[in-house]
Amino acid sequence: MLSNLWKRQAPQMVGIDIGSHEVKAILLSKTADGYKIVSHATAPVKKGAVNDHDIRDSAAVVDCLRQIKRSLPKNCKFAAVAVSGSAVMTKVIYMDAALNESEMEAQIEIEADNLIPYSLDEVSIDFETLSVNSIDPSKVDVLLSACRTENIDARVDSLDEVGLEAKVVDVEGYALGRSVELIYGQLPEGADRKVVALVDIGANMTTFAVVDNRDTVFIREQAFGGEQFTQSILSFYGMSYEQAEKAKVEGDLPRNYMFEVLSPFQTQLLQQIKRTLQIYCTSSGKDKVDYIALCGGTSRLEGMANLLTNELGVHTVIADPFQGSLHAEESVKSTLQPSISKYMVACGLALRSYGQWRT
Secondary structure (H helix, E strand, O other): OEOOOOOEEOOOOEEEEEOOOEEEEEEEEEEOOEEEEEEEEEEEOOOOOEEOOEEOOHHHHHHHHHHHHHHOOOOOOEEEEEEOHHHEEEEEEEEEOOOOHHHHHHHHHHHHHHHOOOOHHHEEEEEEEEEEOOOOOOEEEEEEEEEEHHHHHHHHHHHHHOOOEEEEEEEHHHHHHHHHHHOHHHOOOOHHHOEEEEEEEOOOOEEEEEEEOOEEEEEEEEOOOHHHHHHHHHHHHOOOHHHHHHHHHHOOOOOOHHHHHHHHHHHHHHHHHHHHHHHHHHHHOOOOOOEEEEEOOOOOOOOHHHHHHHHHOOEEEEOOHHHOOEEOOHHHHHHHHHHHHHHHHHHHHHHHHHOEEOO
């Protein structure tokens, strides 16, 4: 079920982010001053096996998960995964504050039948009580979430194949928003009371999560990512896909590529980010966000953070949890430091281990 409001300590879960380019996994333990990396792993995904966050080739994904599982401690049995926000329908409804949880659940089913354009047999539903309704104190605002069961089953079944039990199926945008806890220390003092936009630039999708005073208040996805950059390199310099991807990763590109390929891509990415933040500001009544944290494999493109700071007038950083409250053995830290920002969704999922849990 999605985003349950838990009531006891959750079991320790490895956060597994199934992307279109690679699968990323991270296992965290809680420390006195934050969290420590217990284990981490990545495995490349066969091109086309995951498309628009849908698993199209389950055998290829299972092969990746087997590689991941071999890197995890043998006693690691539980996992937290996420579905795309575009696959989830959400709506805030209003319910009588006097209802207990079981009465609320029965009422939710009736409400869901009217709100969801699919048979209830085809969807998994969950709800979370948000707060007392601002207009009528006898009511509470309840977030109703629904996702096609087939989307959830594809992830749960793949994990089952490798001996991992999915204890949580979250929404990617909310997992991303949760990971902000790890980077508050990287931002100016008081950032936890401000509005922080996390922008995860993946291979095919850019995921946005806006966090206001520690609450994720807005999520959105745009079908745009590093794959477009690779395709530009490929077409401009007549390379094969593999050559373009390698050249992008290693920075082995012609001297004038910054003007020919990088700058146009950055301009497109800037427009995508600007447009999405305008949507957030319009819906929230805010003038702008206070900070932007870039993450994901494409976030470290040369000059991207400075471009956003200059063009949007918003202090922008590349997310680095090691400058916040994430710790690791020195050998692990030195290995992960250049790429830690791409683990933000996986970290947000792993943090579900330290929330509340409902049986």
